[in-house]
Amino acid sequence: MTDAPSTIAERSAEVLVRSTPTVIARRVRGLSDRAIAWLFITPTIALLLAINIFPLIWAVYLSFTNFRANRPNAEITGVGLRNYQRVLNDPDIWIAMQTTAHFVFWTILLQTVIGFSLAYLIDRKFRGHAFWTTVILIPMMLSPAVVGNFWRFLYQPQIGLFNYIVSYFSGIPPSSFEMLGSVSLAPWAIIIVDTWMWTPYVMLICLAGLRSIPDYIYEAAEVDRASAWRQFWSITVPMALPFIMLAVLFRGIENFKMFDMVMLLTGGGPGSTTEVASITLKREAFESWLTGRSSAFAIILFVAVFGLANIYVKALNKVKQR
Amino acid sequence: MSSVNAAHSVVEPTPTSKRIAGAIVILYALVTMIPLAWIFLTSIKSPPDSISYPPKIVFSPTLEGYCNLFTTRTRQTPDYIQSLPPPTGTCDEITRSRNMVIAGPSNYWPRFGNSLVIAFGSTFLAVLLGTFAAYGFSRFRVPLADDLLFFILSTRMMPPIAVAIPIYLMYRQFGLSDTALGMILLYTAVNVSLAVWLLKGFIDEIPREYEEAAMIDGYTRLQAFWKVVLPQATTGIAATAIFCLIFAWNEYAFAVLLTSGSAQTAPSFIPTIIGEGGQDWPAVAAGTTIFLMPILVFTIILRKQLLRGITFGAVRK
Secondary structure, X not given: OOHHHHHHHHHHHHHHHHHOOHHHHHHHHOOOHHHHHHHHHHHHHHHHHHHHHXXXXXXXXXXXXXXXXXXXXXXXXXXXXXXXXXXXXXXXXXXXXXXXXXXXXXXXXXXXXXXXXXXXXXXXXXXXXXXXXXXXXXXXXXXXXXXHHHHHHHOOOOOOHHHHHHHHHHOOOXXXXXXXXXXXXXXXXXXXXXXXXXXXXXXXXXXXXXXXXXXXXXXXXXXXXXXXXXXXHHHHHHHHHHHHHHHHHHHHHHHHXXXXXXXXXXXXXXXXXXXXXXXXXXXXXHOOOOHHHHHHXXXXXXXXXXXXXXXXXXXXXXXXXX | OOHHHHHOOOOOOOHXXXXXXXXXXXXXXXXXXXXXXXHHHHHOOOHHHHOOOOOOOOOOOOOHHHHXXXXXXXXXXXXXXXXXXXXXXXXXXXXXXXXXXXXXXXXXHHHHHHHHHHHHHHHHXXXXXXXXXXXXXXXXXXXXXXXXXXXXXXXXXXXXXXXXXXXXXXXXXXXXXXXXXXXXXXXXXXXXXXXXXXXXXXXXXXXXXXXXXXXHOOOOHHHHXXXXXXXXXXXXXXXXXXXXXXXXXXXXXXXXXHOOOOOOOHHHHHHHOEEOOEEOHHHHHHHHHXXXXXXXXXXXXXXXXXXXXXXXXXXXX
């Protein structure tokens, strides 16, 4: 009802605009809407072109050359697709991709399970739930680099708090295991820190999903005497699914790019057991100075993120439409 | 059935289930706070206390970590220290008790200052550009609007190291390496995508009728934008600004690759704090505590807008 006058106003305004020649409109209104629209949008697009797209094109160009940034005066020669060939045939890079996949898979699994469970519990709306939700959210706002750096201290074998707590509950001597120094534990050390930091993120999105389910659906289920178990699996989970998938998408992209936290915790070590793709890329580009080759690798990574994200967004839309 | 129960919705959880849920959530919250509490506790421990086994929860607090964070020190002979005039401050005293003298200020505050300048500078620019662009996308029929918006978002999907390679070369060419201006431009470009997406959501929520009414009253489009839309969008702009600020404040990958000295920010400086014989953990903890404080405050201010911010405005609740 309240909308009616405004729509009429809108419609008449539109008629007016359409029937007024643009020249007159411009004189009356100053700048035309179209001019304002472009004036407002162009600076942003220009900045992104300069700082994001231009360098990207440059990287594409470099990926076909043998350029090395530490020898800027050496002659640049085109090498065709050789860089791409080398990257795709390099076993080290495939190991890095596997390490990344392992990291992404476990962090997403743990964060989704813990995050969703927490959201479900917070949605019970116990007394003080708003306060405790805020407390839980704190880790995800902090700098992964600075906090990751401090976790190195928590993980110290003899003096670290983490080892102490583990040994307190399990009886294993605290100096008998090294979270960061051991080949089998280091991948889990980074998964633990990432899960600690980012579970709140998944929790917050899941909570929004749970809160979006209207009460009347549960009331109807109650009338139909559906069990709590049944309600959970046929109402709660399917209706919260688009939100869970959104959280998985965002975490997936972020963790695929993971650099700072892992760099400071393990630096990719011991050996190369925690060397995720971004760290390999950093080594190739800024330590070995294989600029051309690393550009090729960077572009492969970018295409992979972009492609996976696109496929995932399509799946997400399908779930939403259901 | 009592009348209380009848008024109670069937979907309201029972008191017992609420109590159990509350207990588990509070337990989780307390466990996740342990690392943060440990950072603070370590910052007020003496170096021997910080590395004692078992880890000390009860200890006598000291400002040594903060003193070590703010100063550089040199070791001296006891005779030399004896010959000095009496200490002028707490830090002086603590340092001398370790057979050292303060040689000068450390790089912590300059690096912290760099972080402030770069974070505020880039936030200001990103929000400025973002507000205009968001208004443009929200109110006008822009050709290919969806494609442009997707393009803006996609720039954020690139792995930072992949972007850093050509940026590094470009900055070297233009003399922007290790300058605050270079970092401000870079962070602005990264943040503007977030700013556009968030602000478009906020501006979409302001009814067009307000501007239309103003324009009927004789305002031009620009005046209506300035005097009607902007005041209405203040909350959204403030929330967006804080999100941009937090990103720029926390960023490490670009900072460590593109700055080394004069423009180095705190996140790439803090891990390099070392004392005699390895990492000086109380000093690192002190630096971390000071660095994290502003974010803690902002998180509490922002708690109602967090969901929107972290999903690029996709989920608004």
